[in-house]
Amino acid sequence: MAAPTEPLRPPARRRPPRGGASATRHRPPRALIGRRRTRRSRARPGSAPPRRARAGHGAAASPGGRGGPGGARGAPGSSAPGSARGHCPVPGVQGRCGPDPVLAAAAAPSPLAPRAAPLCSLSPELLPGMGPWLWLVAVLAGLLWLRRWHRERQTVPGLSEKFVLITGCDSGFGSLLAWQLDARGLRVLAGCLTEPGAARLRAATSQRLQTVLLDVTSSASIAAATSWVRERVGDRGLWGLVNNAGIAVPTAPNEWLRKDDFVKVLDVNLVGLIEVTLSFLPLVRRAQGRVVNVASVMGRIAFFGGGYCPSKYGVEAFSDSLRLEMRHFGVKVSIIEPGYFKTAITSAESLENCFLSTWEKVSDETKAAYGENYLKGFLAGAKKMHKRCNSNLSLVTDCMEHALTSRYPRARYSAGWDAKLLYIPLSYLPSAIADVILTWSYPKPDQKA
Numbered sequence: 001m002a003a004p005t006e007p008l009r010p011p012a013r014r015r016p017p018r019g020g021a022s023a024t025r026h027r028p029p030r031a032l033i034g035r036r037r038t039r040r041s042r043a044r045p046g047s048a049p050p051r052r053a054r055a056g057h058g059a060a061a062s063p064g065g066r067g068g069p070g071g072a073r074g075a076p077g078s079s080a081p082g083s084a085r086g087h088c089p090v091p092g093v094q095g096r097c098g099p100d101p102v103l104a105a106a107a108a109p110s111p112l113a114p115r116a117a118p119l120c121s122l123s124p125e126l127l128p129g130m131g132p133w134l135w136l137v138a139v140l141a142g143l144l145w146l147r148r149w150h151r152e153r154q155t156v157p158g159l160s161e162k163f164v165l166i167t168g169c170d171s172g173f174g175s176l177l178a179w180q181l182d183a184r185g186l187r188v189l190a191g192c193l194t195e196p197g198a199a200r201l202r203a204a205t206s207q208r209l210q211t212v213l214l215d216v217t218s219s220a221s222i223a224a225a226t227s228w229v230r231e232r233v234g235d236r237g238l239w240g241l242v243n244n245a246g247i248a249v250p251t252a253p254n255e256w257l258r259k260d261d262f263v264k265v266l267d268v269n270l271v272g273l274i275e276v277t278l279s280f281l282p283l284v285r286r287a288q289g290r291v292v293n294v295a296s297v298m299g300r301i302a303f304f305g306g307g308y309c310p311s312k313y314g315v316e317a318f319s320d321s322l323r324l325e326m327r328h329f330g331v332k333v334s335i336i337e338p339g340y341f342k343t344a345i346t347s348a349e350s351l352e353n354c355f356l357s358t359w360e361k362v363s364d365e366t367k368a369a370y371g372e373n374y375l376k377g378f379l380a381g382a383k384k385m386h387k388r389c390n391s392n393l394s395l396v397t398d399c400m401e402h403a404l405t406s407r408y409p410r411a412r413y414s415a416g417w418d419a420k421l422l423y424i425p426l427s428y429l430p431s432a433i434a435d436v437i438l439t440w441s442y443p444k445p446d447q448k449a
Helices: 020-026 030-041 101-107 127-152 172-184 195-204 219-236 259-287 308-325 348-361 364-370 372-387 394-405 417-428 431-441
Strands: 163-166 187-192 210-213 240-243 290-294 332-338 412-415
Touching: 163 172, 163 219, 172 187, 172 195, 172 394, 187 195, 187 219, 195 210, 210 219, 219 259, 240 259, 240 394, 259 290, 259 308, 290 308, 290 394, 308 332, 332 394, 332 417, 348 372, 364 372, 394 412, 412 417, 417 431
Parallel strands: 163 187, 163 240, 187 210, 240 290, 290 332, 332 412
Antiparallel strands: none
């Protein structure tokens, strides 16, 4: 019977001597020690710290370490360099220092370290997640547009029994709107400045239309017109008030004008509009009707002098505040913002006469600063602008009609492609950019900075 054999044991590892000649032989050079410390100090933040305790010296052996299973050649399937066999720059002690700290840090980067997004980050896997959101936004936008389209085409019932007062019906927008509403069956009360203008309007419309002489700069004329309208509407009230009367001249560079030139325009376009509105507002509130104020794109952005632009800015502000105050009374206030249209306000002859008469009143010092070429350039620019004016006035009157007859009118109506695509977008740009665009075609004065 054979004697039992003892199990095989791994050979005992020999420690390097701590002193003597052998110690000197195994001591690493100073340069290698410094390099090793440098490598340890350059390890990235968050990387695995080097193992200070080696297997066999009281440290717990890990599965991939020297003393655990698989420690001799690393864990199966491991491809990280330095994981199969320890690395140490000291000759004769290979495998006793554990994995190299620099290689271990490179093999297992810190989860806190930022990672660069690969070029395939916008991979097809992300597109299916974005697609439903894009479709949802498109569907919601389409539904909102359909809702608005449906609401704006609902008209107010009983239009044939409703009274509408329009100011400035001698020509232009007021005359066309009066004819348009009369053809639709509404009871139009047309305010005209002159008797010939009222006669022309009566001849072109039906017997339903009635005219009244109204000067918006005269308080007595406004009071008389208010009493006349009250007699005709009775207890039903006034359904619609359209403040259309307005002027544009005198207009010129601000330095050429005087205070009276500004006051003349403001009295008609702003002060007169406010007085007319306050006089007829009780009748409009009784009918829970509409107030339609004609402003301009020049109430959004101003690029020529005179009282016209300030007056239209004032109309915008007055209409906004009035709309908020009348909300709980059922009265709706709308603003019309036309672009450039061919009316009496934009007549090339009236503008040219205004420029020339204003230039004659300017002092010699101002004339020397601007020069004759500036005047000629200003006149040429006014003629070019008149040629570009839109002659289709129904674009504006259709907005007025919609504001009076729709159950859900808009707060603002922009009429004309120049208003929609040029002036109103310009009003949202930074002032520095808008100034460069608007002054591009300005004439240059003789005396420049």
